Amino acid sequence: MATSQIPPLISVDELHNQLAAGAGIHLLDVRYRLEQPDGRADHRAGHLPGAVYVDMDTELATHGEASEGRHPVPSRETLQSAAQRWGLREGDAVVVYDDYRSVSAARAWWLLTHSGVDNVRVLDGGLSAWTAAGMPLEVGDVIAAAGSIEIDELSGGLATIDDAESWPAHGILVDARAPERYRGETEPYDPIAGHIPGAVNIPAGAYLDGERFAEPDAIREAFTSAGVTDEAAVAAYCGSGLTAAHLALAGAVVGVDVTVYPGSWSQWSNTPGRPVATGPGPDGDRSG
Secondary structure, three states: OOOOOOOOOOOHHHHHHHHHHOOOOEEEEOOOOOOOOOOOOHHHEEEEOOEEEHHHHHHHOOOHHHHOOOOOOOOHHHHHHHHHHHHOOOOOOOEEEEEOHHHHHHHHHHHHHHOOOOOEEEEEHHHHHHHHHHOOOOOOOOOOOOOOOOOOOOOOOEOOHHHHHHHHHHHEEEEOHHHHHHHHOOOOOOOOOOOOOEEEOOOHHHOEEOOEOOOHHHHHHHHHHHHOOOOOEEEEOOOOOOOHHHHHHHHHHOOEEEOOOHHHHHHHHOOOOOOOOOOOOOOOEEEO
């Protein structure tokens, strides 16, 4: 069963209609890419009217040792301070978007929904879907009036590195990276190529249709093809923890709970002694 009764995705038309009706939705712009982590310039150049810019590296993640991964989760205090800067108050409806497949928006969705914020949705198709529908943008910075929301300590749906290692013994561990990275044929970011032994691969392309999420039946098929059943306990990791949250969002669309291992491969590959598998199968060729 999904973590929330509120549908995790919202369409452009539904969002537009709710905004036009004065629904008071808080819009968050979480533009982030590895090659351009600071999305402020793009935000200023054009964003959904009223959307507040959210910084991935300082508000949705923290920084530490390499052994913690590239995007460790922020402290409760950091996330709460950010949410108040965004203008959030208790009970507010929130819609998050970005400009690339909703990957960074999914990180915000996952953090907030697992920190006690009930009404958080992701704009399906993001900025490109909004502009393709002819909807307006505004330019410049958006400074929200300070909010008063108090969030909970991140809980539920969260796996540690030890949880990830033991997960295949009792459930399904999913690697959400591109197939060639899963197989260990290439590794552009981390010191070791391969995957966690026992993990299966569901790359994002298996449950997306361009910038949007695929139809629910196609998402279910992607999970089913990887061995996910209604009874399975599912956890996911990726390179740095972002796409794992994206896969959790896909799971929520079809009622599959997905626990996220936020340290992901960036933590695993920087932790001496952790075993590594290569090749197309879950166990493949093992080392370590």
